Amino acid sequence: MAEPIIKVENVWFAYDDKVVALRGVSLDIYPGEMIAIIGQNGGGKTTLAKHLNGLLKPKKGRVLVKGMDTRYTPTHKIVKVVGYVFQNPSHQLFASTVYDEVAYGPKNLGIEGEELDKRVKWALSMVGLEGYEKENPYDLDYGKMKLLTIASVISMDPEVFVLDEPTTGQDHRGRMILADLCKKLNEQGKTVIVITHDMKFVAEVARRTILMADGRIVLDGPTREVMSAIDVLRKAAIKPPQIAEFSYRLREAGVNINAITISEALEQLKALLSARR
Amino acid sequence: MGLLRRTIAEVETFVHRLDPRTKFFFFLWISAFAYLFCDYGVTAILLAACLALAAYARVLRPIGLTILIIVLPWIAVDVFVLGLGPFGFPWNETEIFRFNIFGYEVPVYYEGVVWGVTWPLRIGVCISSAMLFFLTTNQARLVSLLVKLRLPYRYIYMVIATLQMIPMLVDEANVIYQAQVSRGLRTDVSLLKRAMHYFALMVPLTLSTLYKVQVRAIALESRGFSAPVKKTILYRTTFATEDYIFFAAMAVATAILLYVYFTYGFSPIAKMRFYIIAG
Amino acid sequence: MSEYVIEVENLSYSYPRKANVLRNISFKVKKGEVLGIIGPNGAGKSTLCKALNGLVPHFYGGRFSGRVVVAGMNTLEHTVAELATKVGLVFQDPEEQLSGVALTVYEEVAFGLSMLGFPKEEIDVRVKEAIKKVGLEGLEWRAPFELSGGQTQRLAIATVLALKPEVLVLDEPTAQLDPIGKFEVFSVIKKLAEEGSTIVVVEHEIEELATFADNIMLLNEGRVVAYGPARKVLGMVEELKKCGVNPPSVTELTYLLKKEVGVDLEVPITLEEAIKIYGEALGVM
Numbered sequence: 001m002a003e004p005i006i007k008v009e010n011v012w013f014a015y016d017d018k019v020v021a022l023r024g025v026s027l028d029i030y031p032g033e034m035i036a037i038i039g040q041n042g043g044g045k046t047t048l049a050k051h052l053n054g055l056l057k058p059k060k061g062r063v064l065v066k067g068m069d070t071r072y073t074p075t076h077k078i079v080k081v082v083g084y085v086f087q088n089p090s091h092q093l094f095a096s097t098v099y100d101e102v103a104y105g106p107k108n109l110g111i112e113g114e115e116l117d118k119r120v121k122w123a124l125s126m127v128g129l130e131g132y133e134k135e136n137p138y139d140l141d142y143g144k145m146k147l148l149t150i151a152s153v154i155s156m157d158p159e160v161f162v163l164d165e166p167t168t169g170q171d172h173r174g175r176m177i178l179a180d181l182c183k184k185l186n187e188q189g190k191t192v193i194v195i196t197h198d199m200k201f202v203a204e205v206a207r208r209t210i211l212m213a214d215g216r217i218v219l220d221g222p223t224r225e226v227m228s229a230i231d232v233l234r235k236a237a238i239k240p241p242q243i244a245e246f247s248y249r250l251r252e253a254g255v256n257i258n259a260i261t262i263s264e265a266l267e268q269l270k271a272l273l274s275a276r277r
Numbered sequence: 278m279g280l281l282r283r284t285i286a287e288v289e290t291f292v293h294r295l296d297p298r299t300k301f302f303f304f305l306w307i308s309a310f311a312y313l314f315c316d317y318g319v320t321a322i323l324l325a326a327c328l329a330l331a332a333y334a335r336v337l338r339p340i341g342l343t344i345l346i347i348v349l350p351w352i353a354v355d356v357f358v359l360g361l362g363p364f365g366f367p368w369n370e371t372e373i374f375r376f377n378i379f380g381y382e383v384p385v386y387y388e389g390v391v392w393g394v395t396w397p398l399r400i401g402v403c404i405s406s407a408m409l410f411f412l413t414t415n416q417a418r419l420v421s422l423l424v425k426l427r428l429p430y431r432y433i434y435m436v437i438a439t440l441q442m443i444p445m446l447v448d449e450a451n452v453i454y455q456a457q458v459s460r461g462l463r464t465d466v467s468l469l470k471r472a473m474h475y476f477a478l479m480v481p482l483t484l485s486t487l488y489k490v491q492v493r494a495i496a497l498e499s500r501g502f503s504a505p506v507k508k509t510i511l512y513r514t515t516f517a518t519e520d521y522i523f524f525a526a527m528a529v530a531t532a533i534l535l536y537v538y539f540t541y542g543f544s545p546i547a548k549m550r551f552y553i554i555a556g
Numbered sequence: 557m558s559e560y561v562i563e564v565e566n567l568s569y570s571y572p573r574k575a576n577v578l579r580n581i582s583f584k585v586k587k588g589e590v591l592g593i594i595g596p597n598g599a600g601k602s603t604l605c606k607a608l609n610g611l612v613p614h615f616y617g618g619r620f621s622g623r624v625v626v627a628g629m630n631t632l633e634h635t636v637a638e639l640a641t642k643v644g645l646v647f648q649d650p651e652e653q654l655s656g657v658a659l660t661v662y663e664e665v666a667f668g669l670s671m672l673g674f675p676k677e678e679i680d681v682r683v684k685e686a687i688k689k690v691g692l693e694g695l696e697w698r699a700p701f702e703l704s705g706g707q708t709q710r711l712a713i714a715t716v717l718a719l720k721p722e723v724l725v726l727d728e729p730t731a732q733l734d735p736i737g738k739f740e741v742f743s744v745i746k747k748l749a750e751e752g753s754t755i756v757v758v759e760h761e762i763e764e765l766a767t768f769a770d771n772i773m774l775l776n777e778g779r780v781v782a783y784g785p786a787r788k789v790l791g792m793v794e795e796l797k798k799c800g801v802n803p804p805s806v807t808e809l810t811y812l813l814k815k816e817v818g819v820d821l822e823v824p825i826t827l828e829e830a831i832k833i834y835g836e837a838l839g840v841m
Binding site: 086088092 | 477
């Protein structure tokens with residue numbers, strides 16, 4: 001069994017020493033995982049995520065990124081390993097061209113010349129923005145701005161990607177593009193962690209789901225299991241994806257169905273209905 | 278952010294209740310006296326008065342911190358630059374002592390040192406009295422006042438927008454800083470590199486703030502804010518007893534200060550021979 | 557007086573820097589109706605909302621042709637401020653709709669009314685009513701920045717409701733909110749709908765929309781691609797998918813089942829309908 005790439009050990013954190021945001025959170029993240037962190041705002045999702053790249057340091061407990069303790073390691077060493085994409089593109093975009101924007105991250109890491117150029121082109125092609133190198137970031141529509149912010153982290157080639165609410169404000173097509181991008185990154189061996197409210201997205205993309213509430217981890221397991229824990233989700237005021245709830249209600253009525261995505265439900269219903277014929 | 282917004286909401290002191298015009302006039306008045314004198318003693322007393330009012334109004338922390346961060350280092354730098362002979366501050370004439378570095382004789386002059394202390398203190402008086410005005414004035418009440426004074430809506434909106442921007446900037450600055458640190462912005466590198474990084478912070482900050490102000494303008498427009506009707510005034514816009522008491526206090530202080538000025542000159546404590554406006 | 561609160565005829569619009577954002581749009585909204593507008597980003601949904609209260613074209617300029625009449629007022633002949641008491645527009649980002657100068661929830665709602673010159677006594681009555689309608693009683697004296705996302709958005713809705721508009725237009729009101737916030741805002745919208753308010757709401761949360769919208773309009777590239785009762789439009793799975801819009805999951809599921817296996821099932825648009833339909837089909841209900 002591989003070593004976890006990130007270990008979170010009993011972390012406590014409070015903003016301004018007053019508002020306790022994390023209460024004894026522990027988890028292990030293994031290389032190549034595809035994780036979703038869900039929960040209400042204020043539950044600790046973003047706070048936890050910011051501990052993963054060293055932006056925030058635990059008040060109690062510790063976070064180890066590839067063995068480096070985030071409390072004692074300079075943040076710029078951690079961000080080499082863990083890339084964080086913020087929710088709002090306007091908090092990051094500042095360059096006058098798409099190219100410069102994507103080059104900023106790797107430049108900070110000391111990459112230059114041909115290697116830098118290769119990285120930028122590769123990052124842009126991953127998100128489908130080839131050809132936009134000379135555009136002004138603020139001339140792009142919101143969806144492309146989002147992709148640009150992801151590209152500017154891809155070019156840093158971290159091993160772990162943390163995406164903070166990538167689907168907020170997106171339309172359905174945009175969500176699909178993001179889902180495909182997450183899968184593509186994951187297929188390349190990257191660990192992908194997504195903080196999101198979009199349960200349909202979680203069901204279709206994440207293999208492991210972590211539910212946070214009141215600064216604690218309430219559920220942590222395979223997505224299917226978490227989606228099926230309807231009572232726990234309800235207590236946390238989370239609505240599972242429609243198919244999961246549909247499946248749950250039919251199960252309660254005695255139907256042998258366990259689906260969290262449309263394709264799963266389709267297959268299972270085909271079987272059930274033909275059995276009745 | 279909480280710093281700026283919390284202060285008005287939680288506290289209601291005599292200073293908060295003063296009419297905005299009174300506080301604005303106080304800012305002009307005390308800044309004028311800070312410039313009338315060229316003296317570290319008098320200016321320090323004026324600054325202390327501002328800070329005392331701030332303490333009474335329970336806004337000492339933000340104002341005090343600003344003064345500490347801006348004024349103190351400035352004094353330190355200025356005293357060094359102006360007081361030391363080699364830098365050639367033109368009003369230096371009275372040597373207080375000299376010291377010896379690597380065989381060179383460095384004289385330290387009284388005028389430079391005094392001026393190095395006085396001029397940042399003057400700015401401190403302006404800043405603290407202005408901050409006192411902003412932090413203790415109910416913004417909606419300020420808008421009511423501007424409406425009463427029949428300021429055209431466009432300008433009222435500009436005031437609202439400026440007031441909105443300050444907490445917005447503070448909030449946003451922190452997130453933007455985090456976003457750029459996540460892309461490798463380093464705080465342990467040379468000053469030059471840091472200056473370049475500064476740009477990476479200022480641009481998103483400015484753009485996102487401007488964008489937000491524009492969106493807000495649209496939202497307010499949709500609520501009919503620019504309707505050319507007579508707007509209802511929700512807050513008290515007249516002077517009250519407290520304002521008159523405050524004006525009386527300022528009158529007494531004016532008398533005292535003018536007496537000192539005409540009897541002892543523009544530099545009663547420091548006894549500077551020349552009057553200097555800015556360094 | 558027309559029974560239609562909104563009448564849009566052949567509306568076409570180009571921004572100064574973006575052409576043909578709306579192309580020949582026509583539709584009518586009756587009093588008490590709930591119209592849901594769906595479509596991909598860039599389809600012109602927000603622009604259409606802004607055309608309903610006059611921001612388009614008065615605030616943005618551009619080229620405008622066609623007619624938009626709201627509560628009997630032609631938007632070309634009235635200012636945005638005049639239309640504000642007929643059309644209440646609520647935007648996506650809750651924070652950006654607050655004046656920023658009010659210290660309490662009460663003041664925020666009152667501030668808007670004071671800028672329109674309502675007398676003080678009436679302001680007090682309207683503020684209390686609006687706060688009640690959005691369920692923020694008890695929070696009148698809280699500072700706006702202390703509110704959660706859902707509460708802030710409800711406050712924004714209250715500031716609009718206080719003007720007693722004839723139609724409420726909401727442009728992706730829950731896009732920036734967490735699940736609780738979404739629930740709170742949808743609850744308010746549904747309650748207002750039940751009370752007979754005329755509502756136009758743009759949303760990507762199609763599964764929610766399906767539970768309370770009377771009619772749905774699908775917009776793509778500035779054109780109306782489909783328009784009719786919710787059941788009909790949401791059942792047009794191919795059309796929706798072509799525009800990059802996902803129908804409710806249970807709708808898509810049933811559509812695919814019918815296509816691939818040929819079962820004769822009614823097509824549900826909500827979860828409850830789906831449970832009933834499949835329950836019967838599988839013999840458990």
